[in-house]
Amino acid sequence: MEHLPLILAPMAGFTDAPFRLLCRRLGADRTVTEMVSAQAMVYKDRKTAALAKIPEGDDHCTIQLFGHDPVVMGEAAAMLALGDYVGASYAHPPMAIDINMGCPVRKIVTAGDGSALMQNPALCGQIVAAVVRAVRIPVTVKIRAGWDKEHINAEAVAAACVENGAAQIAVHGRTRSQMYAPSSDNGVIRSVRHALPTDVPVIGNGDIRSGADVLAMVEETGCNGIMIGREALGNPWIFAAARAALAGISFAPPTEEEVLRTAMELVTAIVQDKGEEAGVRESRGRAAHFIRGMRGSARMREGLNRALTLSQVQEILQF
Ligand SMILES: Cc1cc2nc3c(=O)[nH]c(=O)nc-3n(C[C@H](O)[C@H](O)[C@H](O)COP(=O)(O)O)c2cc1C
Incomplete structure (x- = not known):
């Protein structure tokens, strides 16, 4: 093909x-x-x-x-x-x-x-x-x-x-x-x-x-x-x-750890681009897409909505 x-x-x-x-x-x-x-x-x-x-x-x-x-x-x-x-x-x-x-x-x-x-x-x-x-x-x-x-x-x-x-x-x-x-x-x-x-x-x-x-x-x-x-x-x-x-080959989906690590990488890059305040604010909605369906995602989302710094986001997205 x-x-x-x-x-x-x-x-x-x-x-x-x-x-x-x-x-x-x-x-x-x-x-x-x-x-x-x-x-x-x-x-x-x-x-x-x-x-x-x-x-x-x-x-x-x-x-x-x-x-x-x-x-x-x-x-x-x-x-x-x-x-x-x-x-x-x-x-x-x-x-x-x-x-x-x-x-x-x-x-x-x-x-x-x-x-x-x-x-x-x-x-x-x-x-x-x-x-x-x-x-x-x-x-x-x-x-x-x-x-x-x-x-x-x-x-x-x-x-x-x-x-x-x-x-x-x-x-x-x-x-x-x-x-x-x-x-x-x-x-x-x-x-x-x-x-x-x-x-x-x-x-x-x-x-x-x-x-x-x-x-x-x-x-x-x-x-x-x-x-x-x-x-x-x-x-x-x-x-x-x-x-x-x-x-026509099989695909191994990422582990939860990999998903969280990748979400954190994205948030970090957004913060680098847009500054910590704007970047962290914007990241809430962005990271939420990655954690959907995970155990504890509601709690993580709440935490993200309160987070003000990159290190707070990191704590929440830790595996
Ligand atoms: C949040 C959001 C923003 C979008 N912004 C644009 C855009 O800027 N330009 C555009 O052509 N389509 C935009 N779209 C439409 C998408 O490119 C796409 O056509 C649509 O989501 C259908 O594809 P999907 O079912 O794979 O999401 C947007 C869609 C969403 C959900």
């Missing part, structure tokens, strides 16, 4: 540099940053620039942009692709610029961004064309099934993007109005795969929680790669499990 890339999905608030690096180390072939506002990039907002930083080792990282104005998107993409902005920090150049056409969050869609774009395939095409003109690296797109069940138009949007130069389409098999439930529809991913030229990779996304889910996704959709989001948040070993399933 061809080598199917396993990709960490972009997740705002989670796929920061420390987490991407961790997933890459544990088997993700590629990573995607948190979504970066094109408008804020063009306004030279430094906090936004920090979202796009690429650390040593995160060597197959795509930067995701959101916005709706083709001119602004093109300008922001050029700045990001070249690292031509104050605060740029790339140990590796970005491998691609991805355009967010899937985010369902109200604040984003009311601004006309994210999945709101899918209501206007022609505009989707114009945005891709502007970004393709602005950069020399591949431009990829991430879409949903459509706006709602009356408007499932992933095929049309994907086609408009590809006609304008998109090099890859990732499809999350839910509509905007479904947000995150019920389950993702692999049928939509299959239709997009069938509709596009075979040399344009289609990446399947939605509800991958195990190696078996990966095999089913490939079987049911014919997709050329797999993107994994929520499962990775507390189980970055999912990439190794998925690779093992694709190779």
Whole structure:
């Protein structure tokens, strides 16, 4: 079987540099940053620039942009692709610029961004064309099934993007109005795969929680790669499990000790990046994903919520 890339999905608030690096180390072939506002990039907002930083080792990282104005998107993409902005920090150049056409969050869609774009395939095409003109690296797109069940138009949007130069389409098999439930529809991913030229990779996304889910996704959709989001948040070993399933070999899950050690490594890296106060505060929600289901996890969570220093977190996450 061809080598199917396993990709960490972009997740705002989670796929920061420390987490991407961790997933890459544990088997993700590629990573995607948190979504970066094109408008804020063009306004030279430094906090936004920090979202796009690429650390040593995160060597197959795509930067995701959101916005709706083709001119602004093109300008922001050029700045990001070249690292031509104050605060740029790339140990590796970005491998691609991805355009967010899937985010369902109200604040984003009311601004006309994210999945709101899918209501206007022609505009989707114009945005891709502007970004393709602005950069020399591949431009990829991430879409949903459509706006709602009356408007499932992933095929049309994907086609408009590809006609304008998109090099890859990732499809999350839910509509905007479904947000995150019920389950993702692999049928939509299959239709997009069938509709596009075979040399344009289609990446399947939605509800991958195990190696078996990966095999089913490939079987049911014919997709050329797999993107994994929520499962990775507390189980970055999912990439190794998925690779093992694709190779038809068994996978030994990590011990609790390894899980806790890895959570602590992540928290430490976040604190290094963001400072102790902000890092520890942010780490509460991050470490909680790792300890879910463990004996004593409720007590650990309570402790994490009270922790103010890295050493307090360390005491809680000790095996
Ligand atoms: C907390 C969170 C943040 C997300 N942020 C983004 C984002 O910034 N850009 C994007 O394209 N998708 C975003 N998504 C959607 C994921 O990339 C993915 O499409 C979705 O979670 C379905 O995949 P999964 O079932 O493997 O989680 C986000 C999802 C979650 C849960």
